[in-house]
Every structure is written in C-alpha cells, then in structure tokens.
Amino acid sequence: MPTLEKDKPKTNRIGLPIADYKGAESTLCNGCGHDAISSQIIKAFYELGIEQHRVVKLSGIGCSSKSPAYFLGHAHGFNGVHGRMPSVATGVMLANQRLIALGVTGDGDTASIGIGQFVHLMRRNVPMVYVIENNGVYGLTKGQFSATSERGSKSKSGVANPLPAIDCCQMAIELGCSYVARSFAGDPKQLIALLKGALSHRGTALIDVISPCVTFNNHPDSTKSYDWAKEHEEPLHEIGFVPYFDQITVDYDEGTATDVTLHDGSRIRLKKLDRDHDPMSRTGAIRMLEEARANSEFLTGLIYIDPTSIDFVSLLNLVDEPLATLPLEKVRPPKDALDEIMQELR
Amino acid sequence: MASTIETAYADEIATKKQEWVVNDFSIQVATVNGSGSQTSNTVLMRSIFQMGVPVSGKNLFPSNIAGLPTWFTIRASKHGWIARKKDIDFLVAMNPETAGEDVLGLEPGAVAVYEETLKLDQIRNDLIFYRVPFAKLSAEVTKEAKLKRLLANMIYVGVVAQLLSIEMEEVRKAISRQFKSKPKAADLNIKAAELGFEYAEKNLPKRDRFRVERMNKTAGKIIIDGNSAMALGCAFAGVTVVTWYPITPSSSLCETLTEYLAQYRTDKKTGKATYAVVQAEDELAAFGMVLGAGWAGARAMTSTSGPGISLMAEFAGLGYFAEIPGVVFDVQRVGPSTGLPTRTSQGDILSVAFLSHGDTKHIVLIPASVEECYQMAIDAFDLAERFQTPVFVCSDLDLGMNNWMADPFPYPDKPIDRGKVMTAEQLEKVGKFERYRDSDGDGIPYRTLPGTPHRLAAYFTRGSGHNEKSEYSERSEDYKNLVDRLSKKYETARKFVPAPVLSSNGSNCRLGIIAYGSSHWAVAESQAQLRAEHDIDTDYLRVRALPFNYDLKNFVRNHERVYIVEQNRDGQMASLIKLEAGGDTEKIRSVLHYTGIPIDARTVTEQILRQEREG
Numbered sequence: 001m002p003t004l005e006k007d008k009p010k011t012n013r014i015g016l017p018i019a020d021y022k023g024a025e026s027t028l029c030n031g032c033g034h035d036a037i038s039s040q041i042i043k044a045f046y047e048l049g050i051e052q053h054r055v056v057k058l059s060g061i062g063c064s065s066k067s068p069a070y071f072l073g074h075a076h077g078f079n080g081v082h083g084r085m086p087s088v089a090t091g092v093m094l095a096n097q098r099l100i101a102l103g104v105t106g107d108g109d110t111a112s113i114g115i116g117q118f119v120h121l122m123r124r125n126v127p128m129v130y131v132i133e134n135n136g137v138y139g140l141t142k143g144q145f146s147a148t149s150e151r152g153s154k155s156k157s158g159v160a161n162p163l164p165a166i167d168c169c170q171m172a173i174e175l176g177c178s179y180v181a182r183s184f185a186g187d188p189k190q191l192i193a194l195l196k197g198a199l200s201h202r203g204t205a206l207i208d209v210i211s212p213c214v215t216f217n218n219h220p221d222s223t224k225s226y227d228w229a230k231e232h233e234e235p236l237h238e239i240g241f242v243p244y245f246d247q248i249t250v251d252y253d254e255g256t257a258t259d260v261t262l263h264d265g266s267r268i269r270l271k272k273l274d275r276d277h278d279p280m281s282r283t284g285a286i287r288m289l290e291e292a293r294a295n296s297e298f299l300t301g302l303i304y305i306d307p308t309s310i311d312f313v314s315l316l317n318l319v320d321e322p323l324a325t326l327p328l329e330k331v332r333p334p335k336d337a338l339d340e341i342m343q344e345l346r
Numbered sequence: 347m348a349s350t351i352e353t354a355y356a357d358e359i360a361t362k363k364q365e366w367v368v369n370d371f372s373i374q375v376a377t378v379n380g381s382g383s384q385t386s387n388t389v390l391m392r393s394i395f396q397m398g399v400p401v402s403g404k405n406l407f408p409s410n411i412a413g414l415p416t417w418f419t420i421r422a423s424k425h426g427w428i429a430r431k432k433d434i435d436f437l438v439a440m441n442p443e444t445a446g447e448d449v450l451g452l453e454p455g456a457v458a459v460y461e462e463t464l465k466l467d468q469i470r471n472d473l474i475f476y477r478v479p480f481a482k483l484s485a486e487v488t489k490e491a492k493l494k495r496l497l498a499n500m501i502y503v504g505v506v507a508q509l510l511s512i513e514m515e516e517v518r519k520a521i522s523r524q525f526k527s528k529p530k531a532a533d534l535n536i537k538a539a540e541l542g543f544e545y546a547e548k549n550l551p552k553r554d555r556f557r558v559e560r561m562n563k564t565a566g567k568i569i570i571d572g573n574s575a576m577a578l579g580c581a582f583a584g585v586t587v588v589t590w591y592p593i594t595p596s597s598s599l600c601e602t603l604t605e606y607l608a609q610y611r612t613d614k615k616t617g618k619a620t621y622a623v624v625q626a627e628d629e630l631a632a633f634g635m636v637l638g639a640g641w642a643g644a645r646a647m648t649s650t651s652g653p654g655i656s657l658m659a660e661f662a663g664l665g666y667f668a669e670i671p672g673v674v675f676d677v678q679r680v681g682p683s684t685g686l687p688t689r690t691s692q693g694d695i696l697s698v699a700f701l702s703h704g705d706t707k708h709i710v711l712i713p714a715s716v717e718e719c720y721q722m723a724i725d726a727f728d729l730a731e732r733f734q735t736p737v738f739v740c741s742d743l744d745l746g747m748n749n750w751m752a753d754p755f756p757y758p759d760k761p762i763d764r765g766k767v768m769t770a771e772q773l774e775k776v777g778k779f780e781r782y783r784d785s786d787g788d789g790i791p792y793r794t795l796p797g798t799p800h801r802l803a804a805y806f807t808r809g810s811g812h813n814e815k816s817e818y819s820e821r822s823e824d825y826k827n828l829v830d831r832l833s834k835k836y837e838t839a840r841k842f843v844p845a846p847v848l849s850s851n852g853s854n855c856r857l858g859i860i861a862y863g864s865s866h867w868a869v870a871e872s873q874a875q876l877r878a879e880h881d882i883d884t885d886y887l888r889v890r891a892l893p894f895n896y897d898l899k900n901f902v903r904n905h906e907r908v909y910i911v912e913q914n915r916d917g918q919m920a921s922l923i924k925l926e927a928g929g930d931t932e933k934i935r936s937v938l939h940y941t942g943i944p945i946d947a948r949t950v951t952e953q954i955l956r957q958e959r960e961g
Contacts, residue, residue: 024817053803056642056796069806069818076796077806078641080634081664087631091638091646094587094622096797099642117634120627319618323586324643324795328761330620331584331645333610335757338582341606342754345568 013049021046023073027066033185033211034064034133036249038071040188041102041131044195045072055100056092060085060114064106064133064211072102083114086121089128090312096322097313100199101128108138111147111166118168122175122204124312129198129205132168133185135213169303170289172206173282178309179205180285181302184270185212186249194302203311210270210298257297273301280305369399369424371435371556373506376448377499378441380412385524386499387418389539391749392520393503393512394422395569398561402428403749404944409594409687415444424561425874428751429867432948436510436556438502439466440480449473457554459505461498474554476546478505483545487538497538504542509550511557514543568754572745573649575716576675577603578755579723580647581610584762585673587639587646588623589632591654594687595743596677599649629654633661636672637736640665641807643767643795645727649675652694653684655701662736663702664809666832669782669791671730671765675723675739677746680942689942690743692863696918698738699892705829709839710892711739714866716750718890724758725844731765733839734793742913744944745864766792770800781805781816782828789835836893843891849873851883857954858905860898862889862919864944865911871947872954880955889919894926902927902934909954911937913945 009017021042026035045055055075059065061082068077080088089101110118110132121130136153138144145155147166154160172180179201181194191209198205252258255274271292278284285304292299319326373390377383384405391403399422408414421431433453439445439460446469449458454472467475484498500521507517517539525532573596580588580603588607590600600623607621626632632648639646650658655676665672678694680686700706709729711722722739730737766786773779773794779802782791791814794803805816813824861869866888876882887901902908902923910920917936924931937953939945 051799053799053801054797058638074801074804076794076804077808078638079806079808079810080637081660081809084630084634084661087626087634088638088641090624090631091587091589091635091640091644092642092796093638094624094635095639095642095644095646096795099797116627117631120631313622316622317618318622319613319616319620322643322797323620323622324639324797326584326586326620328584330613331586331611332582332758332762337610338578338755338757341578342568345570345754346566 012046014051016046016049018042018046020074021052021072023068023070026070028063028070029214031214032063033135033209033213034067035070036185036188037104037131037133037191037209037211038067040191040195042071043188044192044199047192048196048199050100050199054098055102058085058089058092058101058103058128060105060109062106062109062138063135063213064104065109067133068102068104083109083112084117085109086114086117086126086130090121090124090126093126093128093313094316094318095324097127097318098322103128103130105130105132107132107134107136107146107148107168111168115147115166119171119175122172122177122206125176125178125203125309127202127204127311127313129195129207131195132206132208133211134168134208135211136165137213167289167293168208169206170286172204173285173289173304176309177206177304178203178306178311179302180304181206182208182210182298182300184210184250184298184300187251187270187300188249189251190272190300197302201305201307202314203306203309254301269295269297270300271295271297273299273303277301279303280307282306365555366557367435367555368557368559369422369561371422372431372433373420373422373436373438374434374448375418375420375438375502376441376444377416377418378412378443379407379410379414379416381499382496383416383418383440383499386503387420388749389500389517389520389524390503390506390512391420392523392569393507393516394420394558395564395567395751396516396519397513397558398564399424399558400426400428400563400751402751404430404744405748406943407688415441422558424563426563427867427871427947429871430944430946432946436506436554438506439464440499440502457509457556459502459509476505476509476550478502478542478545478550483541484538487534487541493534497534500535500538501542501545504539504544505546505550507539508543508546509552509554511559513560514540517543564751566754567751569749569751570716571598571747571749572713572716572719572741573599573677573747574602575719575752575755576649576723576739576741576746577606579720580727581606582758583645583724583727585645585647585727586621587636587644588621589626589635589646589648590624591626591629591632591650593629593651593654595679595747596649596651596654596675598747599675599677629657630661633658633665633672633674636674637661637665637670640672640730641670641796643797645673645731645762646671647673647675647727649677651677651679651687652681655694655698659702662708663704663706665736666702666706666708667704668807668809669734669793669832670736670807671734672736673723673726673730673739674736675741678740678742680940686942688743690864690913690944691940691942692740692742692865692913693915693918693940695740695862695912695914696916696921698740699922701738707836708892709733709735709737709836709843711737711844712862712890712892713739713741713745714863714888714890716745716752717755719745720755722844722890728763729839729842732763732842733790733835734765735835740863742864748944766790768792768794768798768803770798770803773798773800773802777802779803779805780814782812782831783814784831784834788838789831789833790838791831840893840895843893843895845895846890847888849886851885855883855885856906857882857884857958858901858908859884859886859911859954860889860901860908860919860923861886861911863913865913865939868945868947868950869911872950875947875951876954879951882958892922894923898923898926899928899930902930905933907933907935907958909935909937909957911939911945911950913939915940
C-alpha cells in the first residue's frame, strides 16, 4: 500500500521511526507494569537516537527477565540463568567496552537468588543500566513472596510476610553504585528521564522501578479483587487466571506525595524527591531513604549520583579496541617472548 | 664404639663399587609447612637436574598456612621415570611431629638423615642413619630465630648433597637462581648449604649405596609445573578475559597467568592491557563472566577445582545449550565436598563430562604432561570457539602443582581459530542469518557478535527452548531438533579433539591398558616392570579427550582384557569407556588408586598381576 508523505512516521536523529525500537509482542499479563517500563525503554532509546547494534540487553529469569525480548528487536539479547545476569553483563563489558548494556531483572532475580552478584556488580561499578522491575512477588511460579515484599503483606493463601523488605537502592548506595534511582512503572515522565540519565552515565546506573503485578500482588486488602474475579469468572483456573486491568499511571510534582491504588486494591504512597535534594550527597541520600521508610513511602527520583566515580572497565586500563576483536598479533606474544620464558625455566 | 662399626661398614660399602645405586632413588624431605622448605627442596631438586639426571619433585602438603607436616619427594631416575616412586630410599627427617612415623614407613636398608635431638636411631636398627645437629649448625650462621629455621632447611641441602655426591657448585648455582633478586639472601643460604656440606664431609662417613653421578639427560630441558604451563598456553592462545575465584590447587594457574599477561600482553606504547583479569566473588560469577565475555567475542577462561566445578554446573548447561564458547580449567583435587583440598585425584571426570542438568555433554581435554598442559590450553580456546561451547581441561593437583621436567614448549604454529563468526560484510552478502541453523551439516551454526553493525546481526540468546531463528519456543519439534543438532555437533568434535596415543606391542598382545592424565607416568613405568619382571607385554592407549577420538570398541575387542587405570574410587573413565565400547564390557577391568597421593608404577603392576592371577 503506498504511503502518503504526511503519513510517514516521525523519525529520530538517526532517521529511524519508533517502531524500529520495538521487539516481539509481549507475552506478559495485560496491564503488567513491566510492559509500561518496556515502552519507556523503547522511547528512551528512540529519543536518544541510539543505534541498536551497539546495545546488549541482558536479563536473568522471571517475568521481568522475559521483557528484553519485547523491546529493541535489533539489539543482541542474553537471557541467562536466574540471578546471574550481573556476571554475564560484566563479561560482556570486558569483552567489548563500546557496547551499551541494559540489564533488566526482577526482585526475585536480584534481591533473592541474585543478591550476591547484585552486590558485586554494584561494588565494581560495571558500566551498565540495571533496571529492577520490582513487584514484590514471584510471578512465574505463581505468587510467592520475594525479598522486596513488604513486611506484613499477605500472600494469596493469607500468610503474612514476617520479614522486612530489602531496599535495593539503599544497598546499592552503600555498595558504591554511582547512579541510584527509583521510579514507578506508571510514571512515564519520570521513568524516561531517569532512563535517559542512566544511559548517559558511565558506571552502574540502578533504577528500581516499582512495577505492580496485576495477577499476584496481594496486599492485606487485596482479596477483594481476587474474590471479585472468583465471582465473575466461570470456570476458574486459579493458576492460570489473569485478570485484565488498565495500566496504572500517575503524574505528580516534585516534593509531593501521591497515593496509588494498585490492581488488587492496595495502596502505596510515592514521594517524589524535592527539587532541592542534593543527589551527590551519599549520607543525605541514605537519610532520605530511611525517612521515607519510616513514613511507609517509596521515595522516587534520582536518589544518588556520583559522576566522578571510575567504572570497572576503565579501572582495568584496557586498550581502546574491544578485547573481543583484537587481531592475533595483539593477543599472541611474539616467539622471542616464549624463548625468553623457556630460557628462564631451564 | 658406634663410629668404629660405622667406619668399617662404610669401608666395606666403598669397596663394593658395583653395589652403588646410581641416579635411581627417591629422596623424601619431611618438614613443617611455612618453614621455607619449599625453597630448599627446589634447590636440591634443581642441583640434581643440573647434573644431567632426570628428576621429578612432588610436594605433599596440608591445607594449612604454617605449622603442619609437609613432605617433598624428589625422584632421580636415570631411566627418566618421573612418576612417584612407591618406596622412599632416602629420608630427611626435619619434623619432630612426624619423624617417628616417617622412619617406621621406610623399607629396611633405607637411609634416614635426622636432627640429632630426635634420636630416631632408637626406633629401628635396620636403616642407615645419619645424625646431624641441624639446630646447632644453623645457630652458627645466624642468631635470628626465624632465619635459623629457614637456614636449617638449607643446611640439609648441603648435607644431602655431600652424602649423595651432588656437586656443591651446582647447589650454589641453584641457590643463586632461586634468590635471583636477593643476592644477600643467596649468600646466606649458600653459606648454610656449605656448612652442611662441610659438616657431612667431616662427620658423616658414607655408609649407604645411593649416589648421583653426572649424566647428560637434562640438557636443554625445562622444569615447570602444570598450572604454569597452562597459564603459558592461555597467554599464547590469545586469552583476553580471565576470571577466577581462589581455590587450591588451581589458584596458581590464574596468578601465574596474570604475571605473564602483565609482562607480555601490555601494549608497550600505551601501557594498556590487551586482557582483563577479574577475581570474581565466586565460581558461579567467574563462569558467568566467561560466558558473557565469550558470547561477546572474547577468548575467555576460568580455572577452578572440584567444589568450583559443582558451582559451575548451572552455567555449564547454559553454555552448552545456548552455544557459548569458554574454557574451564579443572585442576582436580580429592572430593567429595571439601575433601582433601591439597591432595590429588582424577575424580571429576564423570561429573565434568556431563556437567549440568538435562541432556548435556561436554568437550573435555585431559593433559598428561606439562607439554600437553601448554598445548591443550591453546587447543581448548580454538575448540571452544570452533564448537561454540564450554570446553573443560582436566588436570590435577599432581600435574598442576608439582614440578615436571620437559622439553621447551614450541611456539604455536597455527593462527587462532575464531570459528564461525559472521561479520557485517558476510551478513550483507548472505542476506540472511539464523543463529541456530545447521547450514553446513556439521551441527555447528553461525554466530554474530554483539556490536556487529548490521540489521541482521542481532539475535536473542537464551537458556530456554528456542528454534533455529533463536526465537523462544516450547514446541516439541524445535526442542528435539535443537538437542539432536547439539549431539551431532558433539559427534563432529570427535575428529577435532586430540586423539589417544597408542603404544602398541604388536598384534599378539593379550593385554590392553587405558589411562589418562597424570596416571600416564605410572602406567608407562608399569609397562616396563611387567615386561622386565614378568615377561608380560601390554598395549597402551592413552586417552586425551572426550568425546573419544578413537575406535575404542575395536581396542577392547582386540584384547583379552583391558585395564583402565585411574585415580578415583569408582572407575569413572571405565564407565565412560563401557558406554562407548558397548558389548565387550566384561573384558574391562579397573586399576584404581585413590589415596590422594600420586599413583605409582608398583601399584599399577601389582593390581594388574593380581587380577591376571585371579583370572
């Protein structure tokens, strides 16, 4: 079908339409916060005009880790094993420091099975964007608590979580991460700004995105929605049941708080950082996180940044050309080097 | 009184020149670890080596930093046998804690040099004892307590040198070499060795039959441990990403490699590195980094031992299933669990062969010598990239940490093989790219590297089910197609991995022996024993890789019995060979040695003879 000039899609600075930055069709539940994040990732890369062949998408295992298939279809992707994306990403960046690495992970993938690798990724300050799609629940295995589930939240079977939540942002600051942010999947304006900031940062850029699970995020009052579904759907397959919800969006100003009602009827309070928050202050950042915790709020925005930090790859003082494609003469020492070593061993 | 008898005995021995045992004995030095004995032992071993006599040195040490017993065995062998010798001929007892036991373990007629305060001559009367006041002598060289202990160890070198007719000049040379950068320490140590030598000359008339005589069998040879040899192989294979987590007995591989890389792989103009070394947080991360780097096009490796192999199982499956190159060096130690961390074993073969859950099988290379440690390290990277899969190289503590004599390593004569990698230009030309399609019929698909500037280059790697286009798939046909192709790829690998080495004794040979790795040296010597002492000829097949690049079925068919020699309890290689050889499995017998101490020829010979007798 011929295209009229006026119907031609808008393109970015490298002449590509936004459609070019899309991936395969999402297989996640309708209304999943993760899809909202994918949309903003697509938009951020499109708007920045990044060539996709320079991008690698990395993930572990879980709902969140499936999502790299749903954006940037022309970038290489690596869906590894559960909780071990950080080590894979580290290896990739060592092999080719010119790549732009985007890791997408979940709260189970990061805060439970992968906490060790998360810790060391933050500590090393490996240059990459690390997005946690945090819904406080194991979705793929049908609704178990994760280590970011709030204390007291109830599982589907009514059991209250007795343990405190791990705050990945606070941990990351303490570990030396040089860009620490939190956002909400339904706040596209803030999220895209944080993503763009992360993409221009050299070092690990962590964005912890609260991303409601439409299916399994059951807080104290949440049986409502479940009961509702039970009454309205016949027959009910408990495991496979996926209700349809619209994506939740918010739009609120800096320094203000907003209550968000999640799909299950529960509420969380998001507090946007003040304009006068100094994100370069490590102690200030930790104090604010502590205060927000005391007020049962999720602090959103750029919490901490250290633009002077040295990333791990720079620390290794590598040659400019990617290690992956160094020619033979650069990687095999000459014969006299071997002769010299042999002489010493005689 | 004693001295009169001793002198008379010595005179008697001296007149019977034909009874000298020349260049064919073992020395064991029993010390405490952390006492600097390693240096003394190396000096003693090198002194013999410098006299042209083939030597091998084996360190038996505890999993401890300082204060526990350690033994070092040097074998001099004019025949060039370098396996451990079962019996100790010449003991140097420096450790009060084990001296009694050490002396009781000797065969009658053996020699024991000991610190005089230990009074070992009261334990047995069928040995030849040399009593030396080591403590008093070292007090003559220094007043410093710590130095005294270190120097006592160098004094025994002098004593042993004199007793065994090792030339003092060679000892001096070996000490100077050892303390190359510390001339002061060299002087002090030479002084200590000389003191021991002079003491023995004056006070210890020769009463034993062992002596070293100059030969010409070590000219041009090098002495190196297997880990260093592998490190050299990696450096010359063009490794670019090295990750590791410290674990005995593999740590020295990456540590040595780091030194070589710093020296030989730093760009002279810019001072920048053509490699990256990362000490990972654990073995999982170490292997994850290798696969990330390998996927992105680096030549990546890690080294580990048993417990690390267990941790790597999950990633091994990912590497196999997603087809990502990477090299893992497994310097085996005794398991299960923590096991005996400082003792040797060949107990990982079976688990490495199939490492990970599901239908998984790996390419495994098994070096037997330091030369092969070097060569197979180079081969491993080529194979990993050619077959786009993790390749395991299984060495062991004996090979990896002990010193072995070898010919100098040859400079690689082939360029490196980067395998089937499509560039942007090739993609443009072909106009199509399907990551997991077997377009060549050898089971090996083409890959692209991230960063390739072409719209067709990108693909999605995953450990979950996928089709030829690397799309997620749970379809049965796609799964079966994929795992069958992986099997085909493994079959293709047969022709590429190192073939076994056959030493045949002609068509009438009834007995076959199969061995691998460091067991080789004991087997070669056992063959000679069987021939010389029992008139038994054997054919010997030394396996060097999985999958087997040989007609094992035929080898088993052509022999009445086949003995598979290995250093583990369950006959792990025998199991693999039985799978491979099919029908004739009742012919296959095992010769097993799993004490943590390196296997010796006598054990192999005895076990074969016993089973032959029993039929």
